[in-house]
Amino acid sequence: MEKNNKYDVVIGLEIHLKSKTKSKMFCSCLNNTDEKNPNVNICPVCMGHPGTLPLINEEAINNIIKLGLSLNCDISSYTKFDRKNYFYPDLPKGYQISQFDFPVCKDGYLDIRGEKGVKLIRINRIHQEEDAGRLVHADNDVSMVDFNRAGVSLIELVTEPDFNSAAEVINFVKELQLISRYLNVSDANMEKGEMRIEVNLSLKKKGEKKLGTKAEVKNLNSFKSVERAILFEIERQSNLLDKGEKIIQETRGFHDAKQITLSQRSKEESHEYRYFPEPDLPPLEIAKERISKLKGEIPELPQEKRHRFEAEFGIKDKKILEIFIENKKFGEYFEKVATEILDWMNCEKIGESKYFDLIKLSCNYLTSDLIGLAKGEITDFSNKISPENFAEFTILVFKGDINSKIAKIVLKDMYDWGSDPSHVIESKGLKQIDDEEEIKRIIKEVLDCNDSAVMDYKKGKLASFQFLIGQIMAKSKGKIKPDKAREALSEELENIK
Numbered sequence: 001m002e003k004n005n006k007y008d009v010v011i012g013l014e015i016h017l018k019s020k021t022k023s024k025m026f027c028s029c030l031n032n033t034d035e036k037n038p039n040v041n042i043c044p045v046c047m048g049h050p051g052t053l054p055l056i057n058e059e060a061i062n063n064i065i066k067l068g069l070s071l072n073c074d075i076s077s078y079t080k081f082d083r084k085n086y087f088y089p090d091l092p093k094g095y096q097i098s099q100f101d102f103p104v105c106k107d108g109y110l111d112i113r114g115e116k117g118v119k120l121i122r123i124n125r126i127h128q129e130e131d132a133g134r135l136v137h138a139d140n141d142v143s144m145v146d147f148n149r150a151g152v153s154l155i156e157l158v159t160e161p162d163f164n165s166a167a168e169v170i171n172f173v174k175e176l177q178l179i180s181r182y183l184n185v186s187d188a189n190m191e192k193g194e195m196r197i198e199v200n201l202s203l204k205k206k207g208e209k210k211l212g213t214k215a216e217v218k219n220l221n222s223f224k225s226v227e228r229a230i231l232f233e234i235e236r237q238s239n240l241l242d243k244g245e246k247i248i249q250e251t252r253g254f255h256d257a258k259q260i261t262l263s264q265r266s267k268e269e270s271h272e273y274r275y276f277p278e279p280d281l282p283p284l285e286i287a288k289e290r291i292s293k294l295k296g297e298i299p300e301l302p303q304e305k306r307h308r309f310e311a312e313f314g315i316k317d318k319k320i321l322e323i324f325i326e327n328k329k330f331g332e333y334f335e336k337v338a339t340e341i342l343d344w345m346n347c348e349k350i351g352e353s354k355y356f357d358l359i360k361l362s363c364n365y366l367t368s369d370l371i372g373l374a375k376g377e378i379t380d381f382s383n384k385i386s387p388e389n390f391a392e393f394t395i396l397v398f399k400g401d402i403n404s405k406i407a408k409i410v411l412k413d414m415y416d417w418g419s420d421p422s423h424v425i426e427s428k429g430l431k432q433i434d435d436e437e438e439i440k441r442i443i444k445e446v447l448d449c450n451d452s453a454v455m456d457y458k459k460g461k462l463a464s465f466q467f468l469i470g471q472i473m474a475k476s477k478g479k480i481k482p483d484k485a486r487e488a489l490s491e492e493l494e495n496i497k
């Protein structure tokens with residue numbers, strides 16, 4: 001992708017996650033991303049009225065601790081809040097409550113897929129802060145402000161400058177998004193502004209130790225724009241360096257329509273914010289017991305699940321595996337199907353050595369046919385097709401009781417009506433024809449109508465055999481197993497003199 005031989009690319013990320021909490025960070029106003037009416041979830045506290053006092057939202061603190069633990073961070077026993085002062089029309093208090101020198105989480109890491117195998121990305125810190133409101137720019141030169149978002153809990157994560165390509169960045173943010181969702185700490189939808197990514201990027205001469213001057217890019221609201229912005233910055237900065245010019249340390253914005261980054265302002269230094277300890281909040285002490293209790297609440301995370309699915313179900317296809325990992329409910333549905341498959345195997349006396357083959361078959365039907373029937377909407381399908389019925393369906397296909405064409409008909413009926421596969425097969429007359437006499441009768445009928453093909457075959461034209469098989473399949477609507485049809489046809493042809 002980045003075919004740059006002269007320079008090393010160095011990237012660090014600052015990521016904001018909207019924390020999933022019932023109420024805002026320091027007051028009891030509702031935290032509702034989907035609220036359409038402006039300025040309904042506000043109160044004197046989040047509006048910064050004099051004399052009001054903030055109160056720490058414990059649910060938010062639990063969220064950030066869980067995220068920190070999942071990203072291998074140290075959780076501080078002592079943390080405090082600080083005021084970050086700046087003026088902006090969407091910031092009613094004139095400052096944001098954030099954390100400066102004592103963040104809740106420090107020194108973590110996350111393993112990602114790098115250019116050459118697994119790569120460790122160090123996490124510098126994860127701290128707790130609050131969001132600002134939102135400016136809405138109307139057409140007629142009027143700007144309006146909606147404070148519903150002001151004071152909502154935000155988690156900020158800062159990585160070390162450990163990334164060397166856009167692909168590594170994308171792998172990291174996608175994994176972080178998954179972890180946030182598994183933990184139920186954030187929905188992390190980029191298009192809803194629940195996950196906001198800032199890219200810090202610099203270049204340095206290949207092999208050079210000292211880092212170059214970085215530019216920071218904001219306004220990235222999709223994975224695509226993160227990638228585009230990185231590629232654009234690499235190009236822009238290397239052109240400047242090639243000409244012997246200096247990179248200016250600045251904040252740039254990504255222009256979606258033009259797919260370029262534009263200078264917004266020179267970089268502010270932290271002293272410009274006049275950070276000072278938040279006088280209205282006491283320091284927050286986090287007890288060991290609280291941390292270990294939260295540790296116990298952490299579910300199986302995506303990476304553990306990948307390993308388990310590979311080992312337990314023999315899933316080798318990475319694409320299929322990721323469908324189950326990315327869609328947690330669907331992965332759980334698959335696990336229920338797998339359990340039922342084992343039951344069916346026992347009851348049909350199918351040897352255990354066939355388990356991975358059966359699982360593979362069910363995975364294919366789950367990830368292509370079933371998702372197709374749902375028009376791409378991937379969820380828990382239990383209320384459409386019970387896991388037991390899906391398992392039985394897999395067994396029927398595996399045993400060859402129905403062929404792949406009939407399987408599609410059966411699965412559609414199961415999906416539309418919640419029906420049991422054996423009932424569908426029975427009621428629609430889709431059952432394979434097993435009866436020898438019945439098969440003979442069908443073949444005789446076909447042979448009677450195809451004298452010339454029979455003659456040709458007798459004269460040694462082998463293609464006629466295939467033609468006759470086709471006719472038999474058509475007549476039986478595919479309900480005779482192909483090998484049975486072949487065997488019976490050979491026999492019948494032998495009998496014709």
Ligand code: ADP
Nearest residue numbers: 010011012013159160161200201202211212214
């Ligand atoms: P600042 O104080 O300028 O905001 P920080 O040290 O807080 O800088 O780092 C902010 C982000 O920029 C972090 O994600 C960090 O990894 C990244 N970063 C720092 N220096 C560089 C650099 N030279 N090139 C690329 N990214 C960098």
Ligand code: MG
Nearest residue numbers: 014198200216
């Ligand atoms: Mg910064």
Ligand code: ZN
Nearest residue numbers: 027029043046
């Ligand atoms: Zn409020």
